[in-house]
Amino acid sequence: MQFRTQIPISKSNFPLDYTSVMVSLGSCFAVNMAEQLDYFKFQNTVNPFGILFHPLAIERFIDFTVSQKVFTEKDIFFHNERWHSFDAHSDLSNSNKEALLQNLNQIIEHSNTRIKEATHLIITLGTAWVYRKIESDAVVANCHKVPQKQFEKELLSVDTIKQSLESIISLITSVNKEAKIIFTVSPVRHIKDGFVENQWSKANLISAIHQTISTKKSTINYFPSYEIMMDELRDYRFYAEDMLHPNQIAIDYIWQRFKETWIAESVYKTMDEVDAIQKGLAHRPFNPKSESHLKFEASLTEKKTKLVSEYPFMKF
Structure with a gap:
């Protein structure tokens, strides 16, 4: 007897x-999925500019990357004793102006190479709500705790999001025609925007993605992260303590659905080998000098050496 409906994918x-090269961009749920890819030692780069919640921020980052923008002092600002960029997450902010600029430009250079090399780009949209700096009329990626009176909040329309997604696709294909693009909508609930407003936001994102996919079926794909959370996992036991973010059980389940549909069965055995090594590395022995543990370490080293010889990019 079935007690839930499962979304067909x-x-x-x-x-x-393991020959694939991935770039993951977007909301904090993009980080959740990237952590799984990193755990299993896939070749993946995640959010070089930090978490980017809305499509315009992601588009702007890709535009900077493809055009190889050089950040200068006019692109950053000083607030609360740190230098920031309105186009990047506060994780990149720095008390040293030169260090921030150097980091931003190094990221752009590295990301340009990664997007050109990528076989797959996974783009996770979190919200359609954005903040526009009144003085410059520019939509920002992050407000960096600048007083709210300096911004106007607005909801991106379906048409605006669709134009942004088409621009993202065009920018990527201008440097990498072979890359496969996977869009998904984050299941994280942005309740600070309001309960109704959160659903409105997600609806606009989903509508825009599907309107875009309908005209570009051969190159663009959709993975239903949001729908899995809302339908298959429709219970608060699958949320973290804040009742907004998926908990680890939910993340693991959505990852399993992604694995079943987007990861080649031919590498499942290798994934199991990586998993065994990761669990071995996490093991804490009662007696590190015991003969049994020394044998265990020797066996673990042998397994690592074998995998790394086959996949030199793997680091344990």
Whole structure:
């Protein structure tokens, strides 16, 4: 007897394997999925500019990356004893102006290479709500705790999001025609915007994605993270203590659905080997000098050496 409905997801015709090079961009849920990819030692770069919640911020980052923008002092500002960029997350902010500029420009250079090399880009949209700096009329990626009176809050329309997604696709394909793009909507609930407003936001994102996909079916894909959370996992036991973010059980389940549909079965055995090594590395022995533990470490080293010889990019 079935006690829930399961969302049908078709297997990808372009699955990921250990030769794939991925770039993951977007909301904090993009980080959740990237942590799984990193755990299993796939080649993945996640959010070089930090978490980016809305499509315009992601588009702007990709535009900077493709055009190889050089950040200068006019692109940053000083607030609360730190230098910031309105185009990047506060994780990148720095008390040293030169250090921030150097870091931003190094990230752009590295990201340009990664997008050109990528076989897959995974883009997670979190919200359609944005903040526009009144003085410059520019939509920002992060407000950096600048007083709210300096911004206007607005909801991106479906048409505006669709134009942004089309621009993202165009920018990526201008430097990498072979890359496969996977869009998904974050299941994280942005309740600070309001309960109704959160659903309105998610609806606009989903509508825009599907309108975009309908005209570019061969190159663009959709993975239903939001729908899995809302339908298959429709219970508060699958949320963290804040009742807004998926908990680890939910993240693991959504990852399993992603694995079943987007990761080649031919690499499942290798994933199991990586998992065994990761669990071995996390093991804490009662007696580190015991003969049994020394044998265990020797066996673990042998397994690592074997995998790294086959996949030199893997680091344990």
